[in-house]
Amino acid sequence: MKKYILLSGIVALSVISIQSCKKDKTDPDADNKLYSEATASGFTKYQNDTLLSAASPSPHGSFKLRFNSTAAAALDSTGELPSGNTFPYGSVIVKDVYNGTDLKLYAVMKKDPSSSNSGNGWLWAEFNPDGSVVFSTGKKGDGCVSCHSGSPNRDLTRTFDLH
Numbered sequence: 001m002k003k004y005i006l007l008s009g010i011v012a013l014s015v016i017s018i019q020s021c022k023k024d025k026t027d028p029d030a031d032n033k034l035y036s037e038a039t040a041s042g043f044t045k046y047q048n049d050t051l052l053s054a055a056s057p058s059p060h061g062s063f064k065l066r067f068n069s070t071a072a073a074a075l076d077s078t079g080e081l082p083s084g085n086t087f088p089y090g091s092v093i094v095k096d097v098y099n100g101t102d103l104k105l106y107a108v109m110k111k112d113p114s115s116s117n118s119g120n121g122w123l124w125a126e127f128n129p130d131g132s133v134v135f136s137t138g139k140k141g142d143g144c145v146s147c148h149s150g151s152p153n154r155d156l157t158r159t160f161d162l163h
């Protein structure tokens with residue numbers, strides 16, 4: 001009998017720890033919301049929708065870049081965020097990553113410092129074109145922030161100094 005109690009205790013504990021671990025690393029509701037925002041209409045295209053080659057140290061490959069209207073409002077007449085400026089809350093930046101002519105991935109940043117998922121003030125996520133999650137907002141930019149903080153960056157964005 002004691003054995004069973006011990007065994008079920010161990011099973012219960014591992015279920016709890018697996019669930020709390022999952023809870024820390026993924027946030028399906030926040031991911032769905034961000035995917036909808038990233039695939040909505042009304043985005044401003046960077047450099048006339050040009051397909052740009054990834055610049056070192058980018059991990060992503062060729063891409064196009066677009067900004068929602070909140071983010072676009074912070075761009076100057078050349079379409080860039082002036083050095084030293086910051087994006088307003090609610091800014092969404094989507095990097096459409098391509099494999100040849102095929103869209104392969106959405107890499108997304110959203111300025112949302114009040115979110116419990118934010119990493120250095122931004123939400124960070126990656127999605128397949130069908131919306132399945134590659135990198136959840138629940139990870140709080142773990143692995144993204146360190147590279148995006150590299151010099152030079154403009155409010156943690158890297159494109160303007162490289163392209």
Ligand code: HEC
Pocket residue numbers: 053054055056057058059060061063065093094095107108109124125126135141143144145147148156157158159160162
């Ligand atoms: C090793 C460095 C590195 C890592 C790690 C990295 N990025 Fe980037 N990222 C870049 C660079 C460099 C650019 C500039 C565009 C380019 O050349 O690809 C960029 C551009 C972007 C952009 C367009 C806005 C901008 O910064 O110019 C988004 C959105 C983005 N990355 C999302 C992410 C997400 C989400 C992650 C983590 C899952 C991530 N990145 C991880 C280097 C990195």
